[in-house]
Amino acid sequence: MDTHLNLIDGEWRPSGAAATFPDVNPADTRDVVGLLQDSGPADVEAAVQAAAKALPAWSQTPAPVRGRHLLKAAQEVEKRTAELADLLAREEGKTIGEAKGEVTRAVRILEYFAGEGSRLSGDVIPSERERIFMFTVRQPVGVVALVTPWNFPIAIPCWKLAPALVCGNTVVLKPASQAPLTALKLVEILQATGLPKGVLNLVTGSGAKVGAPLVAHPKVRAISFTGSDVTGRGIAETAAKRLAKVQLEMGGKNPTLVLKDADLDNAVECTLNSAFYSTGQRCTATSRAIVEKAVLGEFLDRLVAKTKAMKIGDPRDPQTQMGPAIDAGQLETTLRYLEQGKQDGAKLVYGGERLQDGAYAHGHFVRPAIMTGVEPASKLAQEEVFGPLLAVMQADDFDHAVKVANEVRFGLSASICTKDLTRALEYVNKAEAGLIMVNLPSAGIEYQIPFGGLKDSSAGPREQGPAAVQFYTETKTVYVKY
Ligand code: NAD
Numbered sequence: 001m002d003t004h005l006n007l008i009d010g011e012w013r014p015s016g017a018a019a020t021f022p023d024v025n026p027a028d029t030r031d032v033v034g035l036l037q038d039s040g041p042a043d044v045e046a047a048v049q050a051a052a053k054a055l056p057a058w059s060q061t062p063a064p065v066r067g068r069h070l071l072k073a074a075q076e077v078e079k080r081t082a083e084l085a086d087l088l089a090r091e092e093g094k095t096i097g098e099a100k101g102e103v104t105r106a107v108r109i110l111e112y113f114a115g116e117g118s119r120l121s122g123d124v125i126p127s128e129r130e131r132i133f134m135f136t137v138r139q140p141v142g143v144v145a146l147v148t149p150w151n152f153p154i155a156i157p158c159w160k161l162a163p164a165l166v167c168g169n170t171v172v173l174k175p176a177s178q179a180p181l182t183a184l185k186l187v188e189i190l191q192a193t194g195l196p197k198g199v200l201n202l203v204t205g206s207g208a209k210v211g212a213p214l215v216a217h218p219k220v221r222a223i224s225f226t227g228s229d230v231t232g233r234g235i236a237e238t239a240a241k242r243l244a245k246v247q248l249e250m251g252g253k254n255p256t257l258v259l260k261d262a263d264l265d266n267a268v269e270c271t272l273n274s275a276f277y278s279t280g281q282r283c284t285a286t287s288r289a290i291v292e293k294a295v296l297g298e299f300l301d302r303l304v305a306k307t308k309a310m311k312i313g314d315p316r317d318p319q320t321q322m323g324p325a326i327d328a329g330q331l332e333t334t335l336r337y338l339e340q341g342k343q344d345g346a347k348l349v350y351g352g353e354r355l356q357d358g359a360y361a362h363g364h365f366v367r368p369a370i371m372t373g374v375e376p377a378s379k380l381a382q383e384e385v386f387g388p389l390l391a392v393m394q395a396d397d398f399d400h401a402v403k404v405a406n407e408v409r410f411g412l413s414a415s416i417c418t419k420d421l422t423r424a425l426e427y428v429n430k431a432e433a434g435l436i437m438v439n440l441p442s443a444g445i446e447y448q449i450p451f452g453g454l455k456d457s458s459a460g461p462r463e464q465g466p467a468a469v470q471f472y473t474e475t476k477t478v479y480v481k482y
């Protein structure tokens with residue numbers, strides 16, 4: 001089994017404490033995918049100092065030249081899609097098809113931001129006065145810290161690293177400890193494009209020993225974080241003390257609204273996909289289906305039949321449709337919310353059993369679960385589960401469905417299934433969410449359009465697409481008298 005090192009100042013180094021932690025396959029916990037550095041504050045200090053030292057030269061490197069590193073990395077990631085997807089499925093537990101899709105997304109993100117190097121433009125603004133020329137230029141922010149979760153182990157590091165680097169920042173990346181190796185491979189590939197030493201640094205380890213000192217470091221000028229809202233709020237408080245920039249992408253409690261005129265087959269497909277694919281572990285996953293009462297019975301029958309037919313098992317088997325939970329803690333959380341739902345009067349209509357026999361014996365497997373009669377104010381209807389547990393709720397009509405959908409503190413993604421264009425556009429207007437999907441699953445996003453939520457789901461400038469440069473650059477305003 002391989003031991004993987006941190007990347008600091010262009011060198012692959014062990015952590016100062018010389019300790020490691022295992023990266024475990026959630027489908028078979030006997031399979032240790034690799035050993036990673038269990039780093040601490042001294043490693044963070046070295047990485048931030050290296051990034052600070054590399055900043056002047058990298059920030060002055062022409063942006064199109066910076067972009068070419070991303071293009072080379074895109075080509076290499078694409079060449080190694082099969083290998084990286086297998087590693088991703090093995091350490092994270094999503095199906096091999098989803099893993100291939102995620103690696104391909106990383107390729108597209110790298111290609112897109114490679115081109116951004118030639119488009120990092122400012123504006124020319126007319127002056128009130130004669131013979132005054134006014135314009136803006138974009139400049140890098142400085143040393144940036146990127147803190148990522150485990151559920152998209154290549155796409156999320158990639159959609160932060162690519163814009164950060166092309167905009168001329170230097171970076172310290174801290175991936176999540178449950179699935180750090182795919183991110184490490186991405187860093188290896190980027191470094192091998194000939195990035196100057198110190199431009200890109202990687203430090204693995206826990207949130208407490210690596211994440212916390214990294215986001216608190218006075219030389220870190222901006223922090224892009226994706227993860228739970230509890231961690232995100234703590235980071236925002238730390239950053240506020242020194243006025244560092246923050247971008248937070250956090251949890252969701254995303255609804256799928258099914259109106260009585262919807263194409264029910266499509267509505268069932270959208271719900272199944274966004275509730276149970278990736279084991280429900282997507283920030284944009286549907287965890288509430290809010291269905292008009294006229295079609296609730298029919299919708300439920302079809303959804304239960306489709307869910308029963310899902311193949312659960314080894315994510316690297318191409319036939320599998322749902323893999324394991326990431327770890328024992330996440331599995332327990334799903335089961336706890338299921339029990340809570342029962343206590344609050346909801347009815348389990350399908351699934352929810354832990355799978356522990358035969359091929360499931362060494363993994364964190366659970367059958368996808370559907371509960372009905374869930375009260376809108378109950379914990380199951382209000383809190384993020386991050387597992388394959390769907391709350392189905394009845395709506396009297398469209399207005400009631402919208403009210404229930406909006407009555408949560410999160411606002412990431414929301415889907416509506418209807419053939420009525422007026423209703424769909426009314427929902428686009430009224431939905432308290434940053435992403436609205438019409439006749440599509442609530443999960444499943446593209447890289448070239450802004451991504452982010454409202455309310456407790458996000459804070460700071462949007463990620464991805466042209467919006468990404470707003471976070472990774474500062475605007476300088478120039479006045480010239482001629
Ligand atoms: P988490 O908050 O536990 O961890 C995220 C990252 O933060 C990890 O790298 C972790 O080590 C680090 N961290 C933990 N404590 C820290 C601290 N005190 N200081 C700095 N860093 C710290 O989240 P998770 O369990 O890895 O991910 C699941 C959560 O992520 C869910 O809530 C999910 O909705 C959310 N998520 C959101 C999006 C989005 O774009 N909105 C995308 C994916 C996941």
